[in-house]
Amino acid sequence: MIISIVNYLMKSLSIFLQIFAIAALIFSTVSLIGLDSAPAVAFQSNFDCLKSAGYSFANVRAFSLEGIDLDLSVKDTLIYAKRAGLKTELFIRPCRGKSAKLQIDAVVLVIANQYYDRFWLFLEDNPNPGCTWGNDHKANCDYVKEMLAQLKYFQTPAGIQTSDRFYRQIFGSQGCDLSQYPLIYSHNDASPSFDDYTAFGGWSAPYGKVFQNNVTLCNLTISKVYEKEFKSSNLLIE
Incomplete structure (x- = not known):
């Protein structure tokens, strides 16, 4: 009888540990990308809070008006995030005009790449006047590749x-081959x-996924991303 109880308890503990391990794995891969609130209102406490909540990186918007003006508070925001123990990245939404x-x-040239690990190009609509994408798809592709070439010139991972x-x-429909770069x-x-x-676009597997937008957390409005690290050289360009 005692042996049966011990076996039952050991089996229950094993199941519990497996569930805990799976939960820990899932939680560890959930990170944040983007700060939709103006970085000027962010403080060290915001990022300490995010780190305590289990998040692992902050991808900060560099332009205050999406391709119009560089937000000069971005450097301070990146420093706050680094001090909190978060991996730091930058993104811009290009202004096509x-x-x-x-x-x-x-x-x-303003924010040294020692403050961030990767520079993301956010390729979606840009509603600002003069910033919308044109109908010349090849020209759009050349434009993005020019941006990526400039990042390569600065030895900045993109x-x-x-x-x-x-x-x-x-x-x-002809697409634009950007698959050598990681995709979110x-x-x-x-x-x-x-x-x-x-x-799509030549990416057989993604690097990350934005799965929830406009979430209020630690007094910031963020979007969440699920990220899984890959070792394949065509996904991690360093």
């Missing part, structure tokens, strides 16, 4: 954030997994 090269220069819908809208795709289904992913 402005120089591709100069938009990269405006960020990289990545692409987009969705299947916006990718096709910007580059058309968008699908606001509140599910931290890649189960919904359908290959």
